[in-house]
Amino acid sequence: MRPKKTILCVDDNEQSLSVRKFLLETRGYRVLDTQSPHHALEMLTRALPGSVDLLLTDLTMPQMDGNSLIRRAKEIHPALPSLMVSGTITSADRNEAADAFLPKGANSASELLDRVRILVARKRGPKKHVVQMSPLAPQQRTEMYPATA
Template sequence: MRPKKTILCVDDNEQILSVRTFLLETRGYRVVAAHSAQEALAVLDQYLPGTLDLILCDLIMPQMDGNELVRRAKQLHPGLPAMIVSGTVNAFDRAVHADVFLPKGASSPAEMIERIRVLVARKRGPKKTVVASTSQSPQLGSFTHATAS
């Protein structure tokens, strides 16, 4: 059995945080919930770099917005994937430090789960079988060229 991936989920809205936590936990993720950016930074300090698999946070929060939180999180945990969610669609320009931006309500829970799955897989890196097959690139290259002709 694969170890569970750990997601730091941050939102100042208690209802949204508990719904998101439930959604992720029922999909097999371990969730660390934080009610503020400051609480999230405290959590980040407790974890070693590489032990968290994703930070998922709201953009608009009091004291510190999600973009600043993600910037600080990536300083503490280089390579940590980040997804910012916001109820204001025009907030996209403010989510510059995130790997993915999703507008609340404009994307389904299934789309969010799929984006999370891709981000967590990207953090893990390529599988060894993929790396091994790239060493045979001359054979693959000629095959690709032959089919393209």
């Protein structure tokens, strides 16, 4: 069984946040949610590298906008993918930092889930170093496995 992917959702609108959390949890994701960008940064600071698979945030929030949150989050976890949503379609041009953008209300739940799935799948950790075993030369083979007479 695969471990659940963890998504950090940030939105100052409690209703939007709870709907998004429910949607993602019913699809098998583990969701950490907060209405505060500052709390989201605290959560990321405490999180182990690679333990959060996606940052999903609103663009317009009172304390800090989504672009600033994403920039600061990527300082903490540089490989963290991010998806920004916004209440207006015209906000797409204000997306400066996110890997992907979706306007709230103009997208369906399936579009959000598809985008999340793609971004989570794209996340890659450090490549594992694999040591290749080279075949033994003939003289090494005879030293390791002496012939029996």
